[in-house]
Amino acid sequence: QKEVEQNSGPLSVPEGAIASLNCTYSDRGSQSFFWYRQYSGKSPELIMSIYSNGDKEDGRFTAQLNKASQYVSLLIRDSQPSDSATYLCAVNGGVTGGGNKLTFGTGTQLKVEL
């Protein structure tokens, strides 16, 4: 079983719509959750972090966390073509040798169409 699972997509949404990206994780002890955006040929960029159950909003982005269901999601409102990218879910867990690490999902490719 993969530690962090995402639907690889592509997820296609029309411009102006809400894009909904989902992620599940296996480690119940995980405490910190992140969404990274990665444009083709570029490095991952942190766009949202969430630490407690519920919603966290930042501009057009809303992260949602449900620890009981081991589920984290990202909503992008008023999607723009510039939002087209791969979105990586990352979970802080898995203490290894005295340090924590981020475990990443395989990413969901989002395409926002005109």
Add this chain to the structure above:
Amino acid sequence: DTAVSQTPKYLVTQMGNDKSIKCEQNLGHDTMYWYKQDSKKFLKIMFSYNNKELIINETVPNRFSPKSPDKAHLNLHINSLELGDSAVYFCASSQDRNSVYGYTFGSGTRLTVV
């Protein structure tokens, strides 16, 4: 000033060669990481150093050897390169070993072994 910088950005080399990738961060972070991203965009941790101490050492061929001369620098040396080593290698840093606030990534090094 780039927060996490890697050199070189591109590296094309023949099988059997030895090569190094360098990483430097000016964020004052204590912890640095090497991740490998394969052709399917999956990011997998390789190593982590906290203030020059190796704290995460995942199952990686011993042809890969990291070195951290100080907490701002983390290098990766690869001996006897193989075709399967072709990937994008990302350096990242976090405030501390718990990576509660996530990572800042470097721009990546695209390694192609021919």
